[in-house]
Amino acid sequence: MSVAFVLHRAAKVLTLAGPQRPRRGREMSDLCILEDASVAVDEDGRIAWVGSAHNLDVPGDPEIVDCRGKTILPAFVDAHTHLVYAGDRKDELEMRLSGADYEAIFAAGGGILASVRATRSADEDALVTATRSRIRRMLRAGTTTFEIKSGYGLEPATELRQLAAARRLAREDGLRIRTTCLAAHAFPEDVRDGRRTADDFVSEICETILPAAVREGLADYADVFCDRGAFSVEQARRVLARAKELGLGLRVHANELGPTGGARLAAELGALTADHLLFVDDDDRRALARAGVTAVLLPGTSLVLGKPFADGRALIEAGVPVAVATDSNPGSCALENLGLVLALACYGNRLSPAEAIVAATHNAACTLGLAHEVGRVEPTMAADLLVLDTDDPRDLVYHAGSPLAWAVYCRGRRVDRLDEAAKS
Ligand SMILES: [Zn+2]
Incomplete structure (x- = not known):
């Protein structure tokens, strides 16, 4: 050659x-x-x-x-993004900065269900076009490999359309993209207003959405938002166990809002990653290290939401492999520049510059099964x-x-x- x-x-x-x-x-x-x-x-x-x-x-x-x-x-590897969505939530930015809390934003029609409404009404072309412009900016900042999650459909057709849009970008633009079905991102409107139960939705994810994503070759991984006000450990276990049965790799949004057991669940099920991890203790860190789960730090979200930063130093000292990613999404953190987020991992999560570089490249690639490639x-x-x-x-x-x-x-x-x- x-x-x-x-x-x-x-x-x-x-x-x-x-x-x-x-x-x-x-x-x-x-x-x-x-x-x-x-x-x-x-x-x-x-x-x-x-x-x-x-x-x-x-x-x-x-x-x-x-x-x-x-x-x-x-080049950087972004191992946690929610890049395929329609609309934006810039209005919430101003509301949040003037002191409104999540409940107030939600009451004003904002929050995740605003992204769900916009994404449900967008066709695949619109999703591809919107995502492409985000990815262009990310390429300019040095990221060439992307993990992209669904999670703004919360029903079969839109979840699959989001994943299909990500697959299409990989194909048409020659990008390296791995996809994750995050149907268990939040509970949809009809669960919140009591027309069906949370467990009915969990069943729909397990029996309809995940199998369809696998059948159509649209997903490499499954993810669950296991946290306070989101999916309980039991509900998350059902979704992840089913995903594992279907041959998907597992990723978990864990311990972002409280010590809710998501990190332990990730260790128990042998997940590839546990992401966020703001509220973990020594036992959680030991469990993650023993199971070889990579901790994915998302310091951009802590910065934007004014939350504490995960203790990256303690994770590294406990022997947990650490990756860092943008979490780029329409609501809690729309940062796209992984080089900047890597710096936040130093200032916020207390990584050294060298550790943060490994976290945003090789370790991130490992979580996507791409360590032989990038x-x-x-x-x-x-x-x-x-x-x-x-x-x-x-x-x-x-x-x-x-x-x-x-x-x-x-x-x-x-x-x-x-x-x-x-x-x-
Ligand atoms: Zn996320």
């Missing part, structure tokens, strides 16, 4: 070289950095070679991209690369939110200037 181009003489290449399993404890601090190094990318969009710049020896006449003064790292800079892996306009990766945290992405590649293709490419 011939080499298409070489990112040459970067000040640093963060390879994260090592095993494909999730990193935990001290392993999370090791970025395996090469200095004055180059990365060669083949015609197939794979990494052909990585090493010290003066050892570069590639056949043919590849394009040489001068990367002096730059840092190359694996998350490290090693030969044969996909050339999903982020080139930063700095020689110090700690600038991601130090200058959090600055536009540091100098170039972003997905499978060897530049994806940070798709709009310019479309114009020219």
Whole structure:
């Protein structure tokens, strides 16, 4: 396979070289950095070679991209998003900032059911178009792999339409997207007003929605919002056990609003991830570590909602593998820039910059079964690369939110200037 181009003489290449399993404890601090190094990318969009710049020896006449003064790292992997939705909830932002609580917002027609109404009335094309513009911004900020959840339908047709929209974006735009059926995101209107019971809805998820998502090949994972005011541990166990039976991997929204047992349930069922984890104790952390569940931290949501931050430091010290993700969604956190959220994981969750980088790349890839493909800079892996306009990766945290992405590649293709490419 011939080499298409070489990112040459970067000040640093963060390879994260090592095993494909999730990193935990001290392993999370090791970025395996090469200095004055180059990365060669083949015609197939794979990494052909990585090493010290003066050892570069590639056949043919590849394009040489001068990367002096730059840092190359694996492109980000966003392991928790709710990107497929219609409408927005910007009005709630102002209500919340002027002191309204969730109940008041809900009473004014806002909250998750507002997104459900908008998403139910949007067709697949509209969902694809809206999501595509969000993903374009995320590509520019350095994310090339996405987990996308449903959860704004709360009935079969819309849940499946959301998942189909995500699959279509993967197909049509050449994106790497893994999908999660989150029908158990909230209770729909007819449960809230007593026309049917919560358990009836749980049965619909187990008997209709999940089997259809699997039958149509639309879902890779299932997720449940197991928390106060949402699904109880018993209800969540029913949904997740059924999902497991259907062959889906498990993810759990756990312990965001209180010590509600979601984290223990994730450990008990061998889930891939337990996400949020604001309220966990030593026993929960031990259970997660023993079961090898990855904790997905979502500090953007804590920031936007003014909530406490999960104790990421304690999770790492307990030996729990940690990932970090945006949680990008229309209500509680519409942040899209995982580079910024990675910085919040340092300031809020008390990760070091190196740990946060591992959390937003390799460890996130592991939770999506993609550790052979993305998350490290090693030969044969996909050339999903982020080139930063700095020689110090700690600038991601130090200058959090600055536009540091100098170039972003997905499978060897530049994806940070798709709009310019479309114009020219
Ligand atoms: Zn979420």
